[in-house]
Amino acid sequence: MHLAYPTIVAALLFSVGVYGVLARRNAILVLMSVELMLNAVNLNLVTFDIWYRDRLHGGQVLTLFTIVIAAAEIGLGLAIVLLVYRNRRMVDVDRLRALAEDSTRPAALEAGPQPEPGGEKAGAVEEAAP
DSSP states (O other): OOSHHHHHHHHHHHHHHHHHHHHOOBHHHHHHHHHHHHHHHHHHHHHHHHHHTOSSOHHHHHHHHHHHHHHHHHHHHHHHHHHHHHHHSOOBTTTOSOOSOOTTOOHHHHTOOOOOTTOTTTTSOOOOOO
């Protein structure tokens, strides 16, 4: 098998992933595109590991690390997407510029904590004057 075939497939996978990250608006599709790019990297690592006939199989070991990192990334990414959907009822990446709350908050919450009735030392024992 020639080295060109898997590298061309990996380049096509990576370019489809880059297109998906840049052109898609849905956060789930962006995460899927990132996974495509990681799989293209994994294909290159295994291909060059086989081509160079490394005794330590460094490419395959790095591929396993990449798979573990990809699993953690997709878990955290889906958790963030689900929380954003729960709060905003959308996962449109272009409309989610800031992760701050909407400006529809009540004015009492924006003003900060309110002082307790009866002054600052309400409920505290007053000191005796000397």
